[in-house]
Amino acid sequence: MTRTxxxxxxxxxxxxxxxxxxxxxxxxxRKTYVMGGQEIHAVAGIDLEIKRGEYVAIMGPxxxxxxxxxxxxxxxxxxxxxxxxxxxNLASDMKDDALARIRNQEIGFVFQTFNLLARTDALHNVELxxxxxxxxxxxxEAKATIALRAVDLEQRIHHKPNELSGGQRQRVAIARxxxxxxxxxxxxxxxxxxxTATGNEIMALFQRLNEQGNTILLVTHExxxxxxxxxxxxxxxxxxxRDEPVK
Numbered sequence: 001m002t003r004t005x006x007x008x009x010x011x012x013x014x015x016x017x018x019x020x021x022x023x024x025x026x027x028x029x030r031k032t033y034v035m036g037g038q039e040i041h042a043v044a045g046i047d048l049e050i051k052r053g054e055y056v057a058i059m060g061p062x063x064x065x066x067x068x069x070x071x072x073x074x075x076x077x078x079x080x081x082x083x084x085x086x087x088x089n090l091a092s093d094m095k096d097d098a099l100a101r102i103r104n105q106e107i108g109f110v111f112q113t114f115n116l117l118a119r120t121d122a123l124h125n126v127e128l129x130x131x132x133x134x135x136x137x138x139x140x141e142a143k144a145t146i147a148l149r150a151v152d153l154e155q156r157i158h159h160k161p162n163e164l165s166g167g168q169r170q171r172v173a174i175a176r177x178x179x180x181x182x183x184x185x186x187x188x189x190x191x192x193x194x195x196t197a198t199g200n201e202i203m204a205l206f207q208r209l210n211e212q213g214n215t216i217l218l219v220t221h222e223x224x225x226x227x228x229x230x231x232x233x234x235x236x237x238x239x240x241x242r243d244e245p246v247k
Contacts, residue, residue: 013085013090014085014088014089014090015088017088018088020051021051021053022051022085022088023050023052023054023086023087023184024050024073024084024086024184024217025050025083025085026047026048026082026083027047027083028045028046028047028081028082028083029046029047029048029069029072029079029081029082029083029084030043030044030079030080030081030082031043031065031072031077031079031080031238032081042065042068043065043068043069043072044065044237045082045238045239046065046069046235046238046239047240048233051215052215053210053215054215054216054231055206055207055210055215055216055218055229055231056216056217056218056230056231056232056233057217057218057220057225057226057227057229057232057233058070058219058232058233058235059220059221059226059232059235060221060234060235061236063237064235064237064238065237065238065239066219066235067219070188070219072084073086073184073186073217074103074109075091075094075099075100075102075106075107076103078092078094078099086102086184087183089102089106104129104132104133104180105133105180105182106182106183106184107182107184108129108176108178108179108184108185108186109177109186110173110174110177110185110186110187110188111188111189112190112191112193113193114169114173114193116161116169116172116173116176118160118161120160121157121158121159121160122148122153122156122157122158122159122160122164123141123144123145123157123158125172126144126147126148126172126179127140127141127143127144127179129176129179129180130144133180143179144157144175144179145157147176147178147179148172150209151171151172151174151178151205152171152205153168153171153172153175166193166194166195167194167201170190170198170202171205174205174206174209178209178214183215184217185209185214185215186217186219187206187216187217190202190206190220191220191222199225203228206218206228207228226246227246229246230246231243231244232244232246
């Protein structure tokens with residue numbers, strides 16, 4: 001073994017992944033549920049690597065495992081077996097408290113249903129992750145305003161969700177996802193509740209955010225939405241069927 005190889009081997013796996021710019025790395029990832037006495041292999045052994053700055057869509061039919069995989073990657077669930085590293089951290093071995101911390105520090109979530117607080121204006125909706133992180137009020141307001149500016153909503157910061165269009169509400173949700181400067185933006189069917197024109201606007205925003213350096217993982221069942229990414233991972237029966245760049 002050469003001196004360089006020995007040195008590389010001595011570096012902890014998580015640290016080496018981080019040095020290599022790897023945000024997501026799974027090895028033989030599995031999730032098994034027992035239902036009615038039967039084992040359901042929702043994720044059946046997935047190896048996946050996503051590097052910083054990538055824009056990846058995950059697709060697959062119902063029951064393919066994409067929702068389960070998303071929950072594990074989002075640190076909302078833990079695998080039955082295998083390893084999952086998120087930005088150099090071995091998330092697959094973490095307990096609930098540690099998973100909650102890493103979710104808030106490393107991941108920005110965008111959901112189909114927006115998940116905004118109805119009685120709270122856009123600014124305070126965007127501030128929420130910073131509240132959980134214990135950031136002082138003035139700093140929270142400044143960061144939330146910058147995030148809303150990034151999604152072209154600075155003029156609507158004091159409007160409540162019922163005073164905003166569907167597209168504007170999703171922009172608020174995206175600003176909230178960005179406010180902690182996460183390693184990963186995780187979007188689950190982000191255009192599912194929007195009309196086609198508004199969905200196209202949101203996808204154009206994701207493209208712009210990716211061009212600015214944000215790492216985006218998009219889960220969708222819509223092929224035209226997935227084609228807006230730069231790489232598509234197709235799942236079937238809990239396994240990666242294909243992993244290919246968008247042409």
